[in-house]
Amino acid sequence: MTDAQLFDLIRKDAGKGIAAITREYGGLVYAVISRKLSGTHVDKSEIETCAADTISEFYLDLDKFDLNKGSIKAWLCTIAVHNAVDILRRNMPLSLDEEKAVSEHSPENEFEDREMRRTVLDAVKSLGEPDREIILRKYYLGESSVKIAARLKMTVSNVDTRTSRAVEKLRHDLEDWRK
Amino acid sequence: MSNKDFFDILTPRELDEILPDDFDASLSKAALKRIEKKALRSAGLKAPKLRLTVILPAACIALAAGVGLLALSAISKNRIGVEYVGSSSAVSENSMTSGDESIVQTVKTKHSDREISFIDFTDGTTRSDKVKCTELSEFYTDFDKAEELMNSDTEPYYGNDDTLYYVDKGYAADNNNVTDDKSWNNYVIVCKQQDEILWTVKFPTLGKDRGDDELSIELVKETDAGAAVIGQVTHWNEVTESSLSHSSVHGFVTRIDKDGNKLWTHNFDHGFNDEYVLNVVDNGTSWTVISACDEYNICVTKLDLNGNELKFAISEPGFKILHADNAVKLDNGYLVQLSTDEGTRLVRLSDDGDIVDVFAYRESDGYDYTITDIVKSGDKIYLSAYYEIPYPENSVSSYAESANQLTSMLVESTAAVLLICDADSGQVTSCVWAPAVYSRRLEITDSGIIWDIEKISGVSFFPYADSFNTSIKCRVYRCTFDNNNELINCEDTGKYNMVYKVV
Numbered sequence: 001m002t003d004a005q006l007f008d009l010i011r012k013d014a015g016k017g018i019a020a021i022t023r024e025y026g027g028l029v030y031a032v033i034s035r036k037l038s039g040t041h042v043d044k045s046e047i048e049t050c051a052a053d054t055i056s057e058f059y060l061d062l063d064k065f066d067l068n069k070g071s072i073k074a075w076l077c078t079i080a081v082h083n084a085v086d087i088l089r090r091n092m093p094l095s096l097d098e099e100k101a102v103s104e105h106s107p108e109n110e111f112e113d114r115e116m117r118r119t120v121l122d123a124v125k126s127l128g129e130p131d132r133e134i135i136l137r138k139y140y141l142g143e144s145s146v147k148i149a150a151r152l153k154m155t156v157s158n159v160d161t162r163t164s165r166a167v168e169k170l171r172h173d174l175e176d177w178r179k
Numbered sequence: 180m181s182n183k184d185f186f187d188i189l190t191p192r193e194l195d196e197i198l199p200d201d202f203d204a205s206l207s208k209a210a211l212k213r214i215e216k217k218a219l220r221s222a223g224l225k226a227p228k229l230r231l232t233v234i235l236p237a238a239c240i241a242l243a244a245g246v247g248l249l250a251l252s253a254i255s256k257n258r259i260g261v262e263y264v265g266s267s268s269a270v271s272e273n274s275m276t277s278g279d280e281s282i283v284q285t286v287k288t289k290h291s292d293r294e295i296s297f298i299d300f301t302d303g304t305t306r307s308d309k310v311k312c313t314e315l316s317e318f319y320t321d322f323d324k325a326e327e328l329m330n331s332d333t334e335p336y337y338g339n340d341d342t343l344y345y346v347d348k349g350y351a352a353d354n355n356n357v358t359d360d361k362s363w364n365n366y367v368i369v370c371k372q373q374d375e376i377l378w379t380v381k382f383p384t385l386g387k388d389r390g391d392d393e394l395s396i397e398l399v400k401e402t403d404a405g406a407a408v409i410g411q412v413t414h415w416n417e418v419t420e421s422s423l424s425h426s427s428v429h430g431f432v433t434r435i436d437k438d439g440n441k442l443w444t445h446n447f448d449h450g451f452n453d454e455y456v457l458n459v460v461d462n463g464t465s466w467t468v469i470s471a472c473d474e475y476n477i478c479v480t481k482l483d484l485n486g487n488e489l490k491f492a493i494s495e496p497g498f499k500i501l502h503a504d505n506a507v508k509l510d511n512g513y514l515v516q517l518s519t520d521e522g523t524r525l526v527r528l529s530d531d532g533d534i535v536d537v538f539a540y541r542e543s544d545g546y547d548y549t550i551t552d553i554v555k556s557g558d559k560i561y562l563s564a565y566y567e568i569p570y571p572e573n574s575v576s577s578y579a580e581s582a583n584q585l586t587s588m589l590v591e592s593t594a595a596v597l598l599i600c601d602a603d604s605g606q607v608t609s610c611v612w613a614p615a616v617y618s619r620r621l622e623i624t625d626s627g628i629i630w631d632i633e634k635i636s637g638v639s640f641f642p643y644a645d646s647f648n649t650s651i652k653c654r655v656y657r658c659t660f661d662n663n664n665e666l667i668n669c670e671d672t673g674k675y676n677m678v679y680k681v682v
Contacts, residue, residue, distance in 0.1 A: 015224055022215040027206035030214065036187070048210060052217030059222050070191020073202070077194060081187045117189055124186075124197050133199055140186045141204050 003072045010059060021055055025073055028141070029054050029080045035142030036084035050087060054080045123173035130154070131166040138163055207499070207520055220569055287316035288666050294543035295598070295607050300497070300524065301536050307543055308607060313664045315613040317590075343371045344399040344406060366396045368408060370439060378439025382410070402461035404484050405442070408433040409456050412446075430456025430470055434486065443486035449478060449493075457503035460513055465489060467508075469515050471500040477515070479532030492532025498524065505553040507560075509602060514553060514560065522547045525605075538605055540598060542566055548596065555602060556623040562598040563621040563630060586638045589651060590615040595632050597621070599664070611664055617653055617678060627667070628660040633676050651678040 001009075001020060010017025030051045037047060057079055058065065058072070065075050124132055130152055137143040137151070145159045152159070186194065206214075293312040298305045366382040382396060398409040411430045433444040447454045451472040460467040465483050472478040472493060477500065481490040499520040506515040512535065513528045527536040540548050540562070548564035555561075569592075595618035597611040611630070619631040633653030653676050658669040 014222065015219060018218050018222060018224070019215050022211055022218060025203070026211045026214045027204040028202070030206050030210070031204035044210075048214050049217055052214045052221055055214070055218040056221035059218075071195050074191035074194040074198065077198075078189075078191050085187075117193055120186070120189065121193055121196055129199075132197060133202070136186070136197065136199075136202065143204070 003067055006072055007062075007067065010062065014059060018055060018059055021058070021072065021076075025076050026051060026055070028073065029076050031141040031143070032077050032080040033084045035140065036081060037087060038142055040088065042087060046087070050083050051080065054083050057083070119174060123170050126173070127166050127169065131162050134159060134162050135166050135170070212520075216569065286666065286669055289314050289316075293610060293612060295610065296541040296543055296545075297605065297607065298539045298541060299536065300538060310607045310610050312610040312612050313660070313666065315611070315658075315666065315669075317614045344368055344401070366394065366410075368396070368399055368406070368435070370406065380408075380435055380439055380441055382408070382433075397456070398458065400459050400461075402459070402466065403463060404461070404466075405434055405436040407459040407461075407466060408435060409459060411455055428453040428455055430454055432456055432459060432466070432468055432482070432486075434484070445482055445486040445488070447478075447480065449480075449491060451476075451478075454478065455500075457500075458506040458515065460506050460508050462508060467506075467513060469503050469506050469513070471503070474499050476500075477517075477526065477528070477532075477534065479513075479528060481532075490532070494528075494532065494534040496524070496526055496534055496537050505550060507553050507555045509555060514555070516550045516553055523550055525550075527605075536605065540564070540607065548598075551618045552621040554621050554623050558602050559608075560600045560602045560605075561621055561623060561628065562600065563595070563618040564598060565593060565595040565616070565618040568592045586635060589638060590635050593617060593635065597628070597630055609664055611660065611666075613658075616656075617676075619655065619676065627662050628664070630658050630660065631672075632656055632658060632669075633678070636675065652676075653678055 001024065006017065006020060006024070009020055030047060033050045033054070034047050037050075054076060058076055065072075070078070124135065127135060133152070134148055137148045138145070143151075145156050145163065148154075149156045149159045186197075189197075291312055291314055292309040293314075294307050295310050296305055296307045368380045368382070370377045370379070382394065394410060394412050396408060396410040400407045400409070409430065409432055411428050413428050430447045431444050432447075434442045436442055445468075447456055447468070447470060449472065453471075453473050455471045455474075456468055457471055458469045460469070462481075465481055468480045468482060470478045470480065475498075476493050476495050479490075479492045479494075480488060483489055496517070496519075500517050501520065502518040503515050504518060506513055509527070512530050515526045515528060517524045517526055523539055525536075525538050525540075526534060527538075529535055542548070546566040546568055548562075548566050550562050550564045552563040553560065593615060595613045595616045597618070598607050599609045600607050611628075613632055616632040616634050619633055621631070622629040633655050635651055636654045637652045638650065655672045655674040655676055656669045657672050659667040661667055
């Protein structure tokens with residue numbers, strides 16, 4: 001189902017629309033939240049609730065979302081990260097870096113932020129496939145090498161080697177920014 | 180910023196630049212269904228219809244009585260009795276006694292037709308039947324005081340009132356109550372009769388030397404030949420390039436005789452990656468073991484009382500199997516209650532272990548029954564079940580300013596039902612319905628039915644991360660019915676049980 005069809009469906013029949021979005025992107029949203037909350041004592045049911053809240057928030061604020069500014073998948077991922085960070089904030093103080101990563105950017109910093117984001121984007125895009133997907137699965141969804149290997153039909157050691165090389169390249173490309 | 184936070188600063192449009200088109204992550208159907216339900220509730224799209232269902236019968240009783248006057252009289256500082264002033268011919272009264280004989284409450288019953296759906300997954304049909312039902316009025320107690328709830332005993336147990344089996348992890352039952360650090364990794368089965376410990380049996384984990392092995396005890400079932408202990412051992416396979424395997428789980432059954440001697444352990448390995456043992460049916464001279472092989476197949480293994488395998492069969496019911504909380508012997512096979520990723524399913528198996536039927540019962544408005552006990556008696560099957568009606572999550576956070584408010588919500592959204600079914604066809608022939616309680620154990624005697632139901636007594640909750648972890652303490656009442664399902668009495672057993680849920 002395309003984004004336009006999903007948008008249309010959720011407007012016409014909210015129940016069916018939410019069901020379709022959950023089917024389509026529920027796993028992705030869950031994985032993003034799960035990765036963000038890894039290392040905390042938040043349990044699976046709370047992650048599920050957070051994923052559900054992400055989807056319902058998308059529906060309740062439907063008018064705010066502009067498909068020209070991002071796909072449903074990307075909007076959901078962004079909301080999911082914010083919701084997960086809210087949980088982190090409630091339960092433990094965030095590091096400065098984490099605050100920086102999720103805070104609303106001030107106009108003064110907007111230029112710098114945009115540059116920063118562009119640097120990250122270019123660096124990730126320059127990895128090429130399948131390294132880009134491996135890195136996204138590893139660090140955005142928190143998937144294990146075993147799972148990635150099974151999905152991409154590669155060996156685990158191949159995934160690990162590619163991850164290691166890609167991270168090294170990212171480190172190099174983002175060196176200035178990371179400082 | 181760590182590697183995993185790289186992407187969190189990107190806008191949706193920027194994310195789209197790097198996310199592949201088919202970028203997804205798999206999640207089980209059951210988890211997706213839970214998320215969907217929660218999302219619908221969170222979006223306010225599923226209203227708590229229950230309240231009407233539960234409240235209306237009480238209102239109808241009062242109206243039918245032509246009085247509409249409900250007098251609540253305080254009987255003790257933390258218990259309240261209910262009296263309906265006036266009566267109708269359709270309504271009868273029965274006494275309910277508590278541990279304190281001076282406390283007598285009145286439970287009203289009435290007869291009604293309830294519509295119960297029978298879903299046959301074997302041929303894909305659904306049938307709704309109007310069933311004669313005995314309905315109990317809600318019996319009120321003030322929610323117990325916090326300190327009383329804290330002091331009450333809620334040890335989980337298996338077995339019946341005569342013989343109880345407790346499963347404890349991490350404690351050696353030496354001298355009844357001594358914690359032994361050396362046995363921290365042990366499971367201990369404790370057999371009690373009338374508060375006296377008869378025996379204890381340890382199940383040591385393989386922990387210290389093999390930290391990647393894990394043992395769990397799932398169920399202890401009393402049989403004529405002693406206790407059947409069901410558990411699983413997890414072995415984590417080494418990950419290699421050729422075997423992208425995960426853990427492998429193998430169930431076991433151990434027989435303990437009535438003196439507490441561990442006689443034998445049968446390990447299950449029929450060549451599947453995982454083989455979870457779920458339940459045991461006592462055939463008298465043999466045990467039939469129900470297991471889930473690789474989660475999607477039902478495996479039925481018949482063991483003699485020395486642990487030797489007599490027969491093995493495998494069938495695929497068409498869904499993912501999570502638990503088999505109950506299993507009973509039928510005249511020509513078995514009835515197994517399975518929790519699956521699609522809800523509760525009843526599976527009828529032949530003597531040879533082949534699937535004959537897969538079916539489920541539901542409230543007519545679609546709420547699934549959770550079955551807590553099954554008893555076969557004569558040509559009837561008795562199912563003890565309950566259902567919960569979901570309510571919007573937002574209402575929980577706005578309602579639940581106090582434990583008592585949350586308790587009230589739960590009371591309104593829970594009901595138990597006792598289904599009496601024809602053992603051959605599965606058709607429900609009559610039922611008993613009770614609001615505001617959970618169902619539990621069932622016993623059929625010559626003189627009638629003994630049904631344990633659990634009145635929600637109090638709730639503690641932890642508002643956290645957009646969800647509530649609730650611990651629901653329930654006071655156990657034992658209700659006795661005659662062979663026509665007429666209530667004789669309900670007795671307060673003084674015992675408590677815990678129900679845990681996240682809302």
